[in-house]
Amino acid sequence: MHTDIMERNNCLGHKCVLDGSSCPKGRKSLANNRTKNGRRIKEENNMRIYMVRHGETVLNQKRCYYGWSDPPLNEKGRAQAEQLADYFSHIEIQKVMVSPLHRAVETAELIGKNGSMPEGLLASSCGKDGKTIFQQEGRYTVDERLKEQNFGIFEGKTYEELLKEYPLELKRWNEDFSHYRITGGESFSDVRKRVEKFLWELQKETKEIKTVLLVAHKGTLGHFLAACLHMPLEGYWNFVFDQGCYSCVDLEDGYAIVRKLNQSTDRR
Secondary structure (H helix, E strand, O other): OOOOOOHHHOOOEEEEEEOOOOOOOOOOOOOOEEEEOOEEOOOOEEEEEEEEEEEOHHHHHHHHOOOOOOOOOOOHHHHHHHEEEEEHHHHHOEEEEEEOOOHHHHHHHHOOOOOOOOOOEEEOOOOOOOOOOOOEEOOEEEHHHHHHOOHHHOOOOHHHHHHHHHHHHHHHHOOOOOOOOOOOOOHHHHHHHHHHHHHHHHHHHHHOOEEEEEOHHHHHHHHHHHHOOOHHHHHHOOOOOOOEEEEEEEOOOOOOEEEEEEEOOOOO
16 A cells, blocks of 8 residues: 655655745745745645656666657566556546656556546647647646757767767766757756746646646756755756656645655565
C-alpha cells in the first residue's frame, strides 16, 4: 500500500519562502501571499506537483548527450513507466503536463493507462509558437518548454567522442556551462528561463488545480525544482532525477516544500 506523501514524518522538510520578501530582486511571489495586521493570509491556490523523469532509452544506456533527440523507451523504460502507473493509480491527478519528446509522451501514456489521468480526455498539443495551451479537452497538455536542453552539435555524442571531435567547444562549455550556448543548441541559462516562465504561468493559470503531474527530463525538472526553491542557476546540481523515478513538491502557503525526491517504484 502506498502511503500519502503528505505524511510529515516522510517529508524532506526543505522549505523556501516564496513570498516577495525572499524572492530575488524584481521577482514576484509565486503564492501571492498577502498579510493583514502582520498575519499571513493563506491563499487558496496551494498546489502539489509530482515530477516524473521519463523511462530509460537506448541512448541512456550509451551515456550520450541527447536533449532534443527523440528515441522511444526501451524495454526497461516501459517497465519503469508501468511501475509508475501502478503508483499513480492511487493518486488523483487533476492536470498532466508533458514534454513533447517521444520518451516523455510514451511514459505519460503508460502512466495514464491505469486511470491516473483525468477521465474522458484526449491528447492535446501546444501552438506553433511553443506557447502553453491549457486545453481542457486534453488528457494531458504538451508544452515545448518542458523539453530537455538542446545540446546542438553535442547531440548523440558521448563525452569521449566530444573530446575527440569538439575539444575546443567542450572546453568553452565546461568553463562556463551556465551561459555558454552550444553551437546549434542552448545554454543552461536558456533552459532555466523557459522553465521559469512555465512555472509562473502554471501557478497563474491553474488556481483551481490542486494536483499536477509533470513528465519531463532530468534537465528541465532540475531547473524547475531549483526555480521553485528560488535557488540560483547552479542549484540544478543539487538534485538527482533518475529515469522512471518521481519527486514531489508542494507550493503551500508561501513555501515550496520538497516532500519526495527521486523515489523509485521498482518492486524488485
